[in-house]
Amino acid sequence: MPTLTRWFIKSALVYLAAALLLALLLALPSSINLPLFVRFMNPVYFHLFLVGWVTQMIFGVIYWMFPIITRAQPRGNEQLGWVSFICLNVGLLLRVIGEPLVAVRPEVGWGWVLVVSALLQWVGIVLFVFLAWPRVKEKYRGG
């Protein structure tokens, strides 16, 4: 299994655990006093689950198992894959911090965190699609 795949899949597992932990907190009755920002973390829960877990797991498996391009460069530009991984994860973590913060304290002016988060996640995914596209092909038969 390539190193990048290991990072994608292990991160995905961590996000799954984090998503379920958050789901647990969100399921607590409102009589239990949680910090206010937790109550605004429903969208964060969905995105930890669907971006952090599902999409990253898929990315890891695609990078590992889709048909290779050539023997010389089987999985395309690996550095691009790392940039994608970093952008996606930094972007998602910024969302985890920024979204409840903006909801609870809109006057503080942290909205730019969400803009940066959106941009990083978008770049991370576009780069991965660019990397994966040539590997959506029939089996490599040499040459």
Added chain:
Amino acid sequence: MPRLSLWIIRAALVYLLLGITIGSLLLAHKGIPFYPLLWGWLPAHIELLLMGWIVQLTLGVAFWILPRYWQRPRRPSEQYARIAFVLLNVGIWLVVAGTTFRAGVWVLFVGRLVEMGAVLFFAAHAWGRVVSREGA
């Protein structure tokens, strides 16, 4: 990877790009509001990513990787999987039309119905391929 999987997986990747673009705009707008009408695109964001990306990618990979038969055709009832691909994509756009473009509740209903048809056709294709190594 068989030709039909190429089409299905490429379509899934295109939906991923569309869905994440809408999602990124929504998130940025949440941070620094610039176009309130964007919220009308939330159902499209969800539909494109759940059905267009995740479900479609799963079907494409399943068509490729589920056990094949020893005799030809190696992937039986391939036409069912082709029909599923067409129905799924028609269904997705009907749902987007019915929600984001407010084409009417019946458009949304038909969209969901067509998506259900896609799943049934794919199941009809794949059912016989979900077997052990001995074919049991």
